[in-house]
Amino acid sequence: xxxxxQHNHHVILSEAASLELGCNYSYGGTVNLFWYVQYPGxxxxxxxxxxxxxxxxxxxxxxxxxxxxxKFSFNLRKPSVQWSDTAEYFCAVTTYSGGGADGxxxxxxxxxxxxx
Amino acid sequence: xxxxxxxxRHLVRRRGQEARLRxxxxxxxxxxxxxxxxxxxxxxxMVYLQKENIIDESGMPKERFSAEFPKEGPSILRIQQVVRGxxxxxxxxxxxxxxxxxxxPGTRLLVL
Numbered sequence: 032x033x034x035x036x037q038h039n040h041h042v043i044l045s046e047a048a049s050l051e052l053g054c055n056y057s058y059g060g061t062v063n064l065f066w067y068v069q070y071p072g073x074x075x076x077x078x079x080x081x082x083x084x085x086x087x088x089x090x091x092x093x094x095x096x097x098x099x100x101x102k103f104s105f106n107l108r109k110p111s112v113q114w115s116d117t118a119e120y121f122c123a124v125t126t127y128s129g130g131g132a133d134g135x136x137x138x139x140x141x142x143x144x145x146x147x
Numbered sequence: 148x149x150x151x152x153x154x155x156r157h158l159v160r161r162r163g164q165e166a167r168l169r170x171x172x173x174x175x176x177x178x179x180x181x182x183x184x185x186x187x188x189x190x191x192x193m194v195y196l197q198k199e200n201i202i203d204e205s206g207m208p209k210e211r212f213s214a215e216f217p218k219e220g221p222s223i224l225r226i227q228q229v230v231r232g233x234x235x236x237x238x239x240x241x242x243x244x245x246x247x248x249x250x251x252p253g254t255r256l257l258v259l
Binding site: 035065076077080082121123125134136137138 | 180192195240252
């Protein structure tokens with residue numbers, strides 16, 4: 032069974048700082064990778080996803096992530112964060128079993144706080 | 148296009164009662180997934196359904212929990228004889244053929 036590890040449970044940054052949130056997964060086969068964000072009081076929203084192709088994926092709100100297959104990693108980055116990026120960030124992976132996508136396996140999340 | 152709808156948003160039950168959580172997928176989505184989020188934990192997959200079929204229920208507790216996605220109407224997650232440990236946020240997601248899952252706002256269940 033696959034698992035997802037997010038290295039930092041809490042991250043505090045100042046506005047305009049650069050961000051990198053780590054995500055590693057364990058699964059030997061083909062995976063689909065996702066980052067979701069949950070703003071305070073809101074539900075999960077998709078930030079970006081990787082299915083195949085260019086391993087550098089660009090998402091909404093200036094976020095990007097790079098899939099490094101050899102490292103089983105899918106780290107999330109943003110060059111300059113804003114106060115409105117304060118949220119919980121979840122990395123997730125799913126495998127395709129032929130009958131449709133399997134359920135997502137989530138990391139425990141990273142709580143990002145941006146100080147003005 | 149309305150997003151994934153879940154109701155109720157908040158549900159309070161006493162121990163031993165039944166809880167029914169509803170999920171209406173986005174229009175055109177035929178795949179529904181249920182997840183549970185316990186305090187300080189990430190989301191845990193429970194069950195994956197297509198219309199009238201349970202595809203994968205490997206994450207469902209063996210007892211008291213059941214799910215359905217009938218031909219007409221919303222998907223239902225049913226918890227019988229609730230216990231305090233069932234208190235959690237329950238999220239539903241739906242997906243189109245490209246497998247990206249879109250989440251609903253969740254139902255927060257509190258068992259007294």
